[in-house]
Amino acid sequence: MKKMLLASTALAFSASMAMADVKMGVLLGFTGPIESVTPHMADAAEMAFREVSESGLFLGGETITPVRADSTCLDASAAQTAAERLISSDGVVAIMGADCTPVTMAVLQNVALSAGVPMISPSATSPAFTTTESNGLFFRTAPSDARQGAILAGIVMERGFDTVALTYTNNDYGAGFANAFEESFLAAGGTITSKVAHEEARGDYSAEVGQLAAAGGDALVILGYIDGGGSMLRTAYELGAFETFFIGDGMFGDELIASVGEGIEGTIGTIPWAEGEGTEAFNALAEAAGVQAGSSFTRESYDAAALLALAAQAAGEATPAGIAANILNVANEPGEPILPGELARGLEILANGGEINYMGATNVTLVGPGEAAGFYREYVIENGEYVTVQFH
Amino acid sequence: MEPLNALVSVSNFMLIPAFAYGSQLALGALGITLIFSILRFAHFAHGDTMALGTAAVIGGTWFLQARGIGIDPLPTALLAVPFGILVLTGYLLVADRFVYRYYRKVKAKPMIFVMASLGVMFITNGITRLFMGVGETRFEDGERFLFTVRQFRDWSGLDEGMALRSAQAITIITALVVMVALFWFLNRTRAGKSMRAYSDNEDLALLSGINPERVVVITWVITAILLVLAGTLYGLDKGFRPFNYFQLLLPMFAAAILGGLGSPIGAIVGAYVVAFAEMGITFAWRRVVTYLAPEGMEPSSMMQLLPVDYKFAVTFAILVIVLLFRPTGIFKGKVL
Numbered sequence: 141m142k143k144m145l146l147a148s149t150a151l152a153f154s155a156s157m158a159m160a161d162v163k164m165g166v167l168l169g170f171t172g173p174i175e176s177v178t179p180h181m182a183d184a185a186e187m188a189f190r191e192v193s194e195s196g197l198f199l200g201g202e203t204i205t206p207v208r209a210d211s212t213c214l215d216a217s218a219a220q221t222a223a224e225r226l227i228s229s230d231g232v233v234a235i236m237g238a239d240c241t242p243v244t245m246a247v248l249q250n251v252a253l254s255a256g257v258p259m260i261s262p263s264a265t266s267p268a269f270t271t272t273e274s275n276g277l278f279f280r281t282a283p284s285d286a287r288q289g290a291i292l293a294g295i296v297m298e299r300g301f302d303t304v305a306l307t308y309t310n311n312d313y314g315a316g317f318a319n320a321f322e323e324s325f326l327a328a329g330g331t332i333t334s335k336v337a338h339e340e341a342r343g344d345y346s347a348e349v350g351q352l353a354a355a356g357g358d359a360l361v362i363l364g365y366i367d368g369g370g371s372m373l374r375t376a377y378e379l380g381a382f383e384t385f386f387i388g389d390g391m392f393g394d395e396l397i398a399s400v401g402e403g404i405e406g407t408i409g410t411i412p413w414a415e416g417e418g419t420e421a422f423n424a425l426a427e428a429a430g431v432q433a434g435s436s437f438t439r440e441s442y443d444a445a446a447l448l449a450l451a452a453q454a455a456g457e458a459t460p461a462g463i464a465a466n467i468l469n470v471a472n473e474p475g476e477p478i479l480p481g482e483l484a485r486g487l488e489i490l491a492n493g494g495e496i497n498y499m500g501a502t503n504v505t506l507v508g509p510g511e512a513a514g515f516y517r518e519y520v521i522e523n524g525e526y527v528t529v530q531f532h
Numbered sequence: 533m534e535p536l537n538a539l540v541s542v543s544n545f546m547l548i549p550a551f552a553y554g555s556q557l558a559l560g561a562l563g564i565t566l567i568f569s570i571l572r573f574a575h576f577a578h579g580d581t582m583a584l585g586t587a588a589v590i591g592g593t594w595f596l597q598a599r600g601i602g603i604d605p606l607p608t609a610l611l612a613v614p615f616g617i618l619v620l621t622g623y624l625l626v627a628d629r630f631v632y633r634y635y636r637k638v639k640a641k642p643m644i645f646v647m648a649s650l651g652v653m654f655i656t657n658g659i660t661r662l663f664m665g666v667g668e669t670r671f672e673d674g675e676r677f678l679f680t681v682r683q684f685r686d687w688s689g690l691d692e693g694m695a696l697r698s699a700q701a702i703t704i705i706t707a708l709v710v711m712v713a714l715f716w717f718l719n720r721t722r723a724g725k726s727m728r729a730y731s732d733n734e735d736l737a738l739l740s741g742i743n744p745e746r747v748v749v750i751t752w753v754i755t756a757i758l759l760v761l762a763g764t765l766y767g768l769d770k771g772f773r774p775f776n777y778f779q780l781l782l783p784m785f786a787a788a789i790l791g792g793l794g795s796p797i798g799a800i801v802g803a804y805v806v807a808f809a810e811m812g813i814t815f816a817w818r819r820v821v822t823y824l825a826p827e828g829m830e831p832s833s834m835m836q837l838l839p840v841d842y843k844f845a846v847t848f849a850i851l852v853i854v855l856l857f858r859p860t861g862i863f864k865g866k867v868l
Contacts, residue, residue, distance in 0.1 A: 343770035347814050347840045350545035354816035380681025380693035
């Protein structure tokens with residue numbers, strides 16, 4: 141009896157091996173502050189995995205099973221536990237995630253590095269990842285705030301504001317972004333009169349605004365979120381402290397216009413953006429699959445997932461080391477450009493020993509481990525609408 | 533030397549916000565002081581019951597807005613205040629009936645009361661979040677400004693501007709009216725006198741025929757009125773977010789203790805001292821001093837005593853200093 145049981149388990153085990161199922165983790169904050177956007181991000185990533193599986197070309201007919209886990213966006217220990225479970229009990233070979241900067245850093249340093257599992261984050265934008273040693277395991281499809289800081293500084297300068305006050309949300313994202321902005325802005329000959337951190341979810345921001353106003357400046361640069369940053373903007377406008385505002389990507393959203401009111405008019409900002417045939421192809425795919433294409437970071441999520449699958453194909457095996465070693469090869473030139481929906485073609489080229497340059501939905505170009513080049517949209521708010529000025 | 537510009541600037545960035553904030557604190561601190569002197573315990577559920585009352589007002593506001601009833605240019609929420617008071621009075625009386633009354637009967641120590649109110653705080657906290665969520669709710673409508681910075685600048689011709697939001701003006705006026713009414717009630721009416729008698733000496737009051745349960749009910753009703761008004765005014769001014777109301781507990785207690793627990797006038801003075809200290813100590817005075825200083829003597833530093841992040845530290849410091857050096861507070865109240 142015992143023997144039979146053993147035999148049947150062994151049989152079941154070998155059967156599952158024969159089905160050759162590759163597992164990939166989808167580690168996003170399904171609960172917590174960004175829970176409204178993560179389901180769409182996961183949908184987009186799973187759409188890419190499905191496309192790869194259904195092509196029948198992935199590693200000679202294997203399929204990819206995505207496994208979701210909750211990063212919580214905020215709680216580093218919960219995210220680490222989730223990542224450990226993905227790797228040790230679900231046996232994923234790579235992780236699409238995590239999302240927010242703090243949990244992504246925790247998972248990378250405490251779990252992924254020791255387990256040797258590669259991860260591609262679709263949304264962690266802190267400049268810290270560019271300099272963190274990841275043994276070639278960490279990549280991201282969202283560009284770093286260091287680049288956005290430089291671009292925003294250029295825009296502010298270009299518009300003739302060389303003396304500005306700066307406020308940022310008091311966390312890794314805000315501080316990293318503010319440092320990047322400050323560095324570029326000072327290098328370009330500008331002056332920052334005062335640099336004040338603000339907290340989220342406060343009732344009253346008049347003290348923070350009072351400090352910025354005391355320091356003076358021709359414009360106020362706000363690098364934060366809609367909640368705190370929006371309140372700062374409204375308070376600063378209503379107290380007459382500043383007339384012109386520049387904002388970072390964290391504040392992009394229709395709620396900002398609704399919550400701030402008339403003070404937002406004429407505000408200039410930047411946000412990572414993608415346009416062109418890759419984006420259109422993605423939008424068409426997403427619409428067909430019932431995925432919300434317009435939600436934040438869905439394109440980056442699709443690209444992150446596709447890159448993992450293509451890297452495994454290029455390696456010829458779905459192992460963490462193989463995937464990690466091939467991500468840069470498939471993402472960058474040289475090679476045949478691959479757009480969303482063309483993953484099967486990419487898999488075929490790779491299977492035949494060719495090279496591809498995955499463009500994806502966001503014109504992916506990875507600058508070494510941990511950094512993506514990225515494109516930015518410069519917009520100005522006119523009559524309550526985001527109007528594109530140009531792309532950088 | 534431009535003293536007018538200096539005055540306008542300091543009013544805009546500090547005096548007006550601090551005055552409004554102080555008025556909101558004063559209403560809350562009055563409730564704390566009343567409960568402390570009559571029911572004889574520190575009411576820790578103060579901030580969260582305030583949030584619950586405000587949540588009821590917001591519910592009433594939505595109900596009225598949906599039916600197109602308003603009192604433009606004043607915010608609709610003012611119409612919904614009586615409803616909020618009704619709900620909160622009911623809630624506080626139920627809490628008293630099921631929690632506090634028992635401890636009053638067994639003459640429990642004040643610390644046990646405090647712990648009981650802590651329990652009520654957690655429950656209230658949960659109820660509010662159940663209905664309102666944890667995010668920010670803005671329910672201000674009507675005219676937002678009495679005058680804006682730009683209007684003021686055009687009118688006065690000064691370099692500096694000053695804005696006065698309707699919510700701030702309503703807050704200050706309402707608070708003053710309510711304070712006067714409360715003093716009139718406590719000093720002139722029979723019910724008010726019986727409350728003060730009960731507060732001074734429970735046994736003597738009983739002997740002279742004062743019904744303690746009636747005094748307790750009146751205290752809760754007045755507390756509910758004060759809390760709903762304070763919460764609504766705070767919400768109109770700064771937006772409703774349950775956690776911020778919980779956080780108001782510290783400055784409200786600091787105000788009540790600073791003024792002297794059990795002294796209504798102390799609560800009001802304490803509230804304004806706390807508000808002006810919080811704003812004044814973390815205020816960057818550079819702009820103001822620049823206007824006042826003689827030519828060539830303008831300061832180059834921010835002239836700020838503490839960074840803005842330390843606002844709450846100021847309140848804590850006030851609390852600690854008062855408890856160390858003058859535990860009875862400014863107006864010789866009771867010792868906690």
